[in-house]
Each structure stands twice: as C-alpha cells, then as structure tokens.
Amino acid sequence: MRIGLPKEIKNHEYRVGLTPASVRELVAHGHQVLVQAGAGAAIGLADAQYQAAGAQIVADAATVFAQADMVVKVKEPQPQECAMLRPGQILYTYLHLAPDPEQTAALVKSGAICIAYETITGPGGGLPLLAPMSEVAGRMAVQAAAAHLEKSKGGMGVLLGGVPGVPAGHVVILGGGVVGTHALQVAVGMGAKVTVLDKNVDRLRQLDLVFGNRIHTLYSSAQSVEDAVLDAEVVIGGVLIPGAAAPKLVTRSMVARMKPGAVVVDVAIDQGGCFETSHATTHADPTFVVDGVVHYCVANMPGAVARTSTFALNNATIAHAVALADKGWKRALQDNPHLKNGLNVAEGKVTYEAVAHALGLGYVSADSVLA
Numbered sequence: 001m002r003i004g005l006p007k008e009i010k011n012h013e014y015r016v017g018l019t020p021a022s023v024r025e026l027v028a029h030g031h032q033v034l035v036q037a038g039a040g041a042a043i044g045l046a047d048a049q050y051q052a053a054g055a056q057i058v059a060d061a062a063t064v065f066a067q068a069d070m071v072v073k074v075k076e077p078q079p080q081e082c083a084m085l086r087p088g089q090i091l092y093t094y095l096h097l098a099p100d101p102e103q104t105a106a107l108v109k110s111g112a113i114c115i116a117y118e119t120i121t122g123p124g125g126g127l128p129l130l131a132p133m134s135e136v137a138g139r140m141a142v143q144a145a146a147a148h149l150e151k152s153k154g155g156m157g158v159l160l161g162g163v164p165g166v167p168a169g170h171v172v173i174l175g176g177g178v179v180g181t182h183a184l185q186v187a188v189g190m191g192a193k194v195t196v197l198d199k200n201v202d203r204l205r206q207l208d209l210v211f212g213n214r215i216h217t218l219y220s221s222a223q224s225v226e227d228a229v230l231d232a233e234v235v236i237g238g239v240l241i242p243g244a245a246a247p248k249l250v251t252r253s254m255v256a257r258m259k260p261g262a263v264v265v266d267v268a269i270d271q272g273g274c275f276e277t278s279h280a281t282t283h284a285d286p287t288f289v290v291d292g293v294v295h296y297c298v299a300n301m302p303g304a305v306a307r308t309s310t311f312a313l314n315n316a317t318i319a320h321a322v323a324l325a326d327k328g329w330k331r332a333l334q335d336n337p338h339l340k341n342g343l344n345v346a347e348g349k350v351t352y353e354a355v356a357h358a359l360g361l362g363y364v365s366a367d368s369v370l371a
C-alpha cells in the first residue's frame, strides 16, 4: 500500500502522524511511504531521517493526498484537506465529529474511509489511541491553570500550592478518567487541594485506593458539581461519553457565580466541551473571559508539547496502521472489532452511532459497510 504523511496545518500543531521509526516499520512490511517535505521538521524529525527510514519526500500536501491509499494524520482534516480526500481512500487520524457538522458533511461527501483514533477501543477496555494524548493534556491542564491564575494572565493571583500559613488553591476535576487522573497527579504534586467527580463509582474507588486522603472524591450530580465548582480556584473538564458530544455539566449560571479570577480548563472541548460557556480556542489565543472566569479551551493541547506527544501517539497508532496497510481496511476491520469501532464515516455513510445521533444524521452500522 502507498501511505501518505502530510504536514499538520491546524493552528500551532507541530505533531506528525508518523515518526521515522513508524515509517521504517511500514516499509519493512513492504509498503511505500510518501512524506511531505518538512512534515516533522518543527520537532526535530528531519526529512533525512524519514529518507533513511525508507520514505520518499514529496513537495506538498496535494501530492500526498493525490497519491496515497491511506493518509495518516494527527488532527481532524481541515476543509482544504477534506476537499483532497477521494472515495475509497483511508484517513487514519483524530476526527472528533460529534460537535463538528461541517467536517462530518465534508467527510461524508468525500466517500473516504475515515477511522477515528478516539473511538478505537482496546482489549482491556478504554480508548488506547486517545489515552496517550489524554495523559499529556491532563498533565498540561494543571500547568495551564496554574499559569493563568497569575494576575498578568487574568487570574485571581493565587499560587496553587499555597505557602506555609496560606491555603492552597482548590482544583476540581470533572471526570476521573485518563485526563482526570493525570491532572490530579500533577495537582497533588503541586500541593493543591484536589476534588475529583465521576459518575463511575468504581473509578472513584480506584482513585481513592491510589491517592488516599490526598484527594476528595465525589459522585457527580448537578448538586455536587455546583457545590464543587463554586468553591474552586480551578476547574478542569475531562468528562467523556465516547464519540458523543460532551455533557454540559457546568451551566452558564454556575460560571456566573464562580470566584472572580478562577480558571477553567475545558479539556473536553474537542468533543464540544463540558462548560456551557466554552468555545474552542487555539494556542495562539488560548483564553477568553466570561463573567470574570478565565476559560482555557484549546482543542489540541498536546500540540504544544509536540515532540513528546508525537512519540506517545505513534506508540499507540502504529500497530493498527500496519494492519490497515497489510490487510486493507475491510479485512483489518473484520479481523479486529476494536479497530472496527474506529470507523466513523465510510463510503458516504456515518458508521458511528453516537456521531449520527449527535448530529441528527442517518446511521449505518460498520458491519453493513463491511458486508
């Protein structure tokens, strides 16, 4: 198969879909890899390293899209990328379609086979191709919040860990999954007071066993969310219902009653966000203020630490990339139900139920397009 690697074009997105080591793996399986010139240059992955791994360097994205049977990316395709996809071509990347009707329409129109990293499941449960980026974003969320609590960034002027004689800030984490766990590790490490809320009591039990009395756990309800959010210096949104639009746990009226200068980091913004007041921002202009509360809602947080993130992502994506290249999409998906769960759009149909439901579109099962 011929595999194409374009350079990412989203705002301040320096990650790349394949490392030279991943290219080497695909080439060893007999595949040809076309890499757009400079695709990894911003994170120290030079064209020469890709060539040494067996790739062919091509001048532009148009050549990659025109010649590849499978395009491997990181972020959802931007409109000009969607326009270059063609029927039957495989697109393997993050998509986050539920809050994005325009992209969904463009992918449906393309006729391409669109496999979303974020809905591929794992034999041990969970979302193993989302997890590494959630680890990064969860850890970054506390860094971002601590920085934006500073007065010069619009915050209330509180040091998260406090100092002897002055209380620490209260970090409230909505969702105790991968983002939540990594956020709470860093928040606990910084000496903050930490509360985590989840609907899954087993998850809270696990966190309680690991972190003991260094954290507080709460079952998530409208009441507990409101009580915690109104007491917080920082709220981190890390809830997820796989593939679906994020539930709006924090209402506009709660935000209006939060402490002035508090900071919210809505990591779940890529699925539409869990604060009613959120809208997606970019690394170039990451925050906005609503009712005195600083909102950080960057939809590609791991792009800021693109070198770490690229290697972590490739560790999780390469095995399925090799399977897709070796077997073709139909057999690879028939052979592996977890990879099949990644199919969101194929041959002009929406094949992921939560996406179809969120957008009010017709749904056709992955099995029926594979038949």
Ligand SMILES: NC(=O)C1=CN([C@@H]2O[C@H](COP(=O)(O)OP(=O)(O)OC[C@H]3O[C@@H](n4cnc5c(N)ncnc54)[C@H](O)[C@@H]3O)[C@@H](O)[C@H]2O)C=CC1
Binding pocket: 118, 127, 130, 131, 133, 134, 135, 137, 174, 175, 176, 177, 178, 179, 180, 197, 198, 199, 200, 203, 220, 238, 239, 240, 241, 246, 247, 249, 266, 267, 268, 269, 270, 271, 298, 299, 300, 301, 302
């Ligand atoms: N903005 C960014 O750059 C990035 C965003 N993300 C996003 O972060 C979000 C979280 O991802 P993960 O932690 O990997 O998901 P996860 O599935 O590991 O965790 C989500 C948690 O939310 C909980 N939850 C669901 N409904 C809830 C409710 N009503 N109240 C409280 N908890 C609830 C679930 O029980 C689960 O424990 C996803 O939308 C993901 O796409 C991930 C990486 C980067």
Ligand SMILES: CC(=O)C(=O)O
Binding pocket: 075, 094, 130, 133, 134, 270, 299, 300, 301, 302, 303
């Ligand atoms: C998961 C995601 O949205 C990201 O890594 O950018």
Ligand SMILES: [Mg+2]
Binding pocket: 076, 096, 100
């Ligand atoms: Mg989007």
